Amino acid sequence: MGFVNSSRLAPILLLLPAAFAQSNAILTVAQPEKLVAKRNTEITARIDVSIAEGYHINSNAPHEVYLIPLRLTWTPEPLSVETVIFPKPRDEKYQFSDQPLSVFTGNFAIATKFKVPAAALSGPAILAGKLRYQACNSNMCFPPKTVELKLPIEVR
Amino acid sequence: MQAARRSIALVAVSLLLSGCSSTSKIISDLTGERALGDAKPAVKADKDRKSAPDFELKDANGQSVRLSDYRGKVVLLDFWATWCGPCKIEIPWFQEFERQNKDKGFAVLGVAMDEDGWDVVKPFAQHMNINYRLMIGNDSIAEKFGGVDALPTTFLIDREGKIAAVHVGLSGKRDFENGIRELL
Numbered sequence: 001m002g003f004v005n006s007s008r009l010a011p012i013l014l015l016l017p018a019a020f021a022q023s024n025a026i027l028t029v030a031q032p033e034k035l036v037a038k039r040n041t042e043i044t045a046r047i048d049v050s051i052a053e054g055y056h057i058n059s060n061a062p063h064e065v066y067l068i069p070l071r072l073t074w075t076p077e078p079l080s081v082e083t084v085i086f087p088k089p090r091d092e093k094y095q096f097s098d099q100p101l102s103v104f105t106g107n108f109a110i111a112t113k114f115k116v117p118a119a120a121l122s123g124p125a126i127l128a129g130k131l132r133y134q135a136c137n138s139n140m141c142f143p144p145k146t147v148e149l150k151l152p153i154e155v156r
Numbered sequence: 157m158q159a160a161r162r163s164i165a166l167v168a169v170s171l172l173l174s175g176c177s178s179t180s181k182i183i184s185d186l187t188g189e190r191a192l193g194d195a196k197p198a199v200k201a202d203k204d205r206k207s208a209p210d211f212e213l214k215d216a217n218g219q220s221v222r223l224s225d226y227r228g229k230v231v232l233l234d235f236w237a238t239w240c241g242p243c244k245i246e247i248p249w250f251q252e253f254e255r256q257n258k259d260k261g262f263a264v265l266g267v268a269m270d271e272d273g274w275d276v277v278k279p280f281a282q283h284m285n286i287n288y289r290l291m292i293g294n295d296s297i298a299e300k301f302g303g304v305d306a307l308p309t310t311f312l313i314d315r316e317g318k319i320a321a322v323h324v325g326l327s328g329k330r331d332f333e334n335g336i337r338e339l340l
Contacts, residue, residue: 066238066280096242096326134239140306140325141240143269 026055026135027147034152037079037116045151047072047110047131056103057133059089063102068134068144072110075128078121078155079114086110095138120155127151198321198334205318208233208311209300213267213291216278221265221291224317230262230339231313232332235293235304237269238280242326243308247284249329253336254288260340261315264288267297269307314339 030048037043051057060070072084087108091100114127129149135142208231210224223231234250236243247266254264266288268277273292281290298304301311312321312335321335 066276067241068239094241096245101241136241140242140308141237142306143237144239144271 026052026142027057027133027145028052029131029147029149032149032151034154037114037120037153037155039116039120039122039155040118041116042082043079043114043116043153045112045114045127047112047129047149048107049104049110049131050107051105051135053106055135055137056092056094056101056105057135059102059104060086061089061102063099067101068132070104071130071132072112073130073132074112074114074151078125079116079127079153082113082115084110084112094136116155122155125153125155127153198331199312199314199338200320202314202318205314205316205320208313208317208319210317211297211300213293213297215289215291216274216281221289223265223313226263226265226313227317228261228315230257230315230336231311232262232264232336233311233313234264234266235269235298235301235307235309236266237307238276239270240307244284245326246308246310246329246332247286249332251285251287253332257336257340262336262340266290267293269293269298269304312336312339 028050030050032045032047035043035045058067058069062069070086072086074081087104087110089102089104092103092105093100110131112129127150129151131147131149132144133147134144208223210222212220212222215221223233232250232253234243234246236247250264250266253262266286268290270276270292277290277292293304301309306324308323308326310323310327310332311319312323312332314320320339323331
């Protein structure tokens with residue numbers, strides 16, 4: 001048995017990150033990188049989100065009370081969430097709204113600062129998160145959806 | 157040579173026309189009016205209409221509402237939600253249609269797809285002065301009507317309880333008016 005031809009393997013390797021991404025037609029979340037978490041320190045996880053062209057999602061702080069905000073939540077174990085940091089949203093005017101809406105479009109990242117407890121068990125673990133969003137385009141809106149996230153960590 | 161010139165002229169004219177068409181589409185989207193030349197039937201031909209699925213839901217007063225109760229009337233059935241911006245544009249039109257046509261055998265029924273139910277829908281309805289009957293929808297109702305994956309989705313139902321038109325997304329006010337007029 002010979003070696004695998006690297007030129008044939010390259011396209012497959014290129015597709016791997018996409019295969020791990022959590023996706024539907026409108027919103028895609030890239031698989032987050034594994035983090036090393038040292039006890040009694042803080043670590044920051046970055047979640048890369050991509051919104052399909054022509055769509056927008058409400059920001060974490062929409063201007064109207066009836067709009068559903070973007071929310072990122074994590075299970076409290078084995079790390080505790082210190083803060084979730086959203087990027088600065090954009091105010092955009094759409095045909096269906098008198099006032100500009102606070103939205104995210106295109107590519108952006110959400111950071112989460114975690115505290116690593118002194119008593120955290122060492123070894124690999126998975127942090128489970130949920131990203132809840134509600135998307136629209138200029139003509140219609142889609143029911144709110146939740147993307148399940150899995151953040152691999154190594155506690156040392 | 158002459159044939160080649162004719163082909164170029166034809167391509168130029170069709171490009172010009174397609175440009176006009178997209179421009180008029182934008183204008184018609186904004187004004188809610190359909191441009192001349194974009195004319196299409198406001199409702200399906202009678203032979204192409206299928207029966208609307210029946211359902212039973214409670215209105216804001218807790219009273220039972222069945223679609224079949226409205227047999228003999230033209231019904232505008234609107235699936236919407238408080239978090240849906242495009243739906244908010246259409247609501248005043250539907251209020252107007254209800255006011256203008258309720259004595260002619262016409263009714264608007266609004267099915268709100270809000271997960272939080274009346275807690276959010278009642279204050280919103282008061283804020284918008286909604287004058288037609290509202291109900292809270294669910295997945296099973298949406299499934300009956302083909303999934304209702306996008307809001308607003310609006311069905312025009314004829315007096316025999318058949319679906320005469322479906323509008324997915326924000327539509328032109330004139331499209332609804334033409335459909336209602338034709339069914340009444």
